Amino acid sequence: MTDLRPGEQVGYLGLGSNIGDRRAALQRAVDALPRHGVRVLASSALYDTDPVGEILDQPSFLNACVRIATALAPEELLRACKAVERDQGRTAVPGDPGYVRHAPRAIDVDLLLLGEAPYRSERLTLPHAQVTERRFVLVPLLELQLDLALPDGTRLADRLAELPLDEGVRRVQDPLDLPG
Ligand SMILES: Nc1ncnc2c1ncn2[C@@H]1O[C@H](COP(=O)(O)OP(=O)(O)OP(=O)(O)O)[C@@H](O)[C@H]1O
Numbered sequence: 001m002t003d004l005r006p007g008e009q010v011g012y013l014g015l016g017s018n019i020g021d022r023r024a025a026l027q028r029a030v031d032a033l034p035r036h037g038v039r040v041l042a043s044s045a046l047y048d049t050d051p052v053g054e055i056l057d058q059p060s061f062l063n064a065c066v067r068i069a070t071a072l073a074p075e076e077l078l079r080a081c082k083a084v085e086r087d088q089g090r091t092a093v094p095g096d097p098g099y100v101r102h103a104p105r106a107i108d109v110d111l112l113l114l115g116e117a118p119y120r121s122e123r124l125t126l127p128h129a130q131v132t133e134r135r136f137v138l139v140p141l142l143e144l145q146l147d148l149a150l151p152d153g154t155r156l157a158d159r160l161a162e163l164p165l166d167e168g169v170r171r172v173q174d175p176l177d178l179p180g
């Protein structure tokens, strides 16, 4: 299915933005990933989504998912995602005085899945702990691969079918441009 190079694994990233020019922020993130050792193979369409989580009174998000290929190990890939966020001026990370969980952000790059094996450390959980609970993740992810399953065999399409329909997820735009 994919032209993987030696040592590479397939992974999926979730992108989100709800401040400023949201599409430009997502596109900049995708354009930056190759500089950090991450090839972008495919992008979903863009979705305008109602905020979910601890802070509901904030602007709607623009969300997308991308399929990637990388030879980076899980923690290295997390560092790459954080570096892409920092490139765009996002400085408030957990532990910083300004950090607020689920607060508005110009760019969020989450690591959803990498390869076939789960991974867990203090800094990183794979698959992403909320991947099966968020329509704004599942809808674009399944657009990339309808039969996608977690390492434990959970089929993501089955989980999406079980979620309530009240989390607004509206397909608004065509996929991001792929780098290079
Ligand atoms: N799969 C993962 N992808 C990204 N970050 C993760 C993952 N697993 C654990 N983390 C940790 O979560 C921390 C908080 O991430 P972030 O600031 O993006 O949270 P958030 O977007 O506010 O909330 P949420 O975690 O619910 O998406 C990161 O610094 C990272 O160490």
Ligand SMILES: Nc1nc2c(c(=O)[nH]1)N=C(CO)CN2
Binding pocket: 015, 016, 017, 049, 050, 051, 052, 053, 054, 061, 063, 102, 103, 108, 136
């Ligand atoms: N719709 C939507 N809601 C969110 C999002 C997001 O990307 N989209 N990100 C959050 C922080 O991780 C909190 N809430």
